[in-house]
Amino acid sequence: MTAAFPTPATRERSRVALVTCEIFPDLWEGDFPLRDALRSRGVEVDAVGWADAGADWDSYDLAVIRSPWDYVARRDQFVAWAHSVPRLLNPAGVLEWNTDKRYLAELANAGLPVTPTEFVGPGEQWEPPADGEWVVKPTVSAGSQDTGRYRLPAQQALAEAHVTRLTAAGRTAMIQPYLAAVDETGETALIYLPDAGGALTYSHAIRKGAMLTGPDEGAIAPGSERIDPRTATAAERAVAERVLEAVPGGAGRLLYARIDLIPGSDGSPLLVELELTEPTLFLKEGGDAADRLAEAVIARL
Structure with missing residues (x-):
């Protein structure tokens, strides 16, 4: 099954936005092959930051999410933006579901x-296991941001502080066993x-x-x-x-x-x-x- 989108007014060349962020305004280098492959097929390709207030998303036949890696601190804004883009892949509903690891x-x-996972939200207390190695991270993250590995009981205080730091900021922490x-x-x-x-x-x-x-x-x-x-x-x-x-x-x-x-x-x-x-x-x-x-x-x- 393929997605069907209405297209803008007919033009000589199709236009595609590869969606990025301010950190990589010209795309992350891993996406250069896709950019070049599209251009070699006659498609006009622009790298466009998702938060670019001047971007005209209606002017593109399709916007393809690639490296909007700065959305973590403003996920709600990112999800709202995704729902506002008329032709987006992957689609906004998928992004909304997938950007929270719950x-x-x-x-x-x-x-x-699934790797066994415990979730601890704001106002909740975490009861650390007696021993083992554990990974603590937020449910909304990218690039291993705010992620740590802890050996219990030796690093229990550090692990607890990490969970508390996340939940105190209104975030949900997730704790998983470290898979050796x-x-x-x-x-x-x-x-x-x-x-x-x-x-x-x-x-x-x-x-x-x-x-x-x-x-x-x-x-x-x-x-x-x-x-x-x-x-x-x-x-x-x-x-x-x-x-x-x-x-x-x-x-x-x-x-x-x-x-x-x-x-x-x-x-x-x-x-x-x-x-x-x-x-x-x-x-x-x-x-x-x-x-x-x-x-x-x-x-x-």
């Missing part, structure tokens, strides 16, 4: 293999893009090495992770496809999806995040992925 609870309740397999096996990110018929299909995968080494030290700079190509296993693809089937409204309206998995204690893949808003798609590691994504964009015009 969606993980919905997926877990649907029976999907990431230290050796790494995290697998599976990228799904539309095939020639418009159906979201497995494209490629990469391996990300472990990034969290200790308490919260601020955001991890884009591109600083160790990235290697990887072929997803049958078990990983099976989990990823079950996750996509659970997306509200169906996966047919998505232009892209990234599913991040880490093996649990028994070796089975566990969902860490379902990235539908602004994921790096690792197009350089995906062979002809940029060309296929460009064709999918053109098919939606």
